[in-house]
Amino acid sequence: MLQPKLTAKSVDIHPAVAFGSVIVGTALLGAVGALIAIPAVATLQAFLGAYVKRYAVTDDPRVHGHRSRGSGGPGLLARIRGPRVPRPEPEESS
Incomplete structure (x- = not known):
């Protein structure tokens, strides 16, 4: 039981x-084996x-963009989705 642990350290x-x-x-x-x-x-x-x-x-x-980690700015989800563009509101029809 001790031999494998000792020998393993010497041969890495x-x-x-x-x-x-x-x-x-x-x-x-x-x-012998x-x-x-x-x-x-x-x-x-x-x-x-x-x-x-x-x-x-x-x-x-x-993948990571040109910024390093911890540099502030938008979170990961915002970087994946891109900038938010406001959607036009639907017109009401009478």
């Missing part, structure tokens, strides 16, 4: 992933981190 993987990998390694290969499970998952994580394309998340001015 989440403790739940480490624990799950030890369970799967034990089920597949027994005691339990010992090599965390290094195998850490290797897989390093490989995927190096070779899987990551996309940078940036703010899109078309």
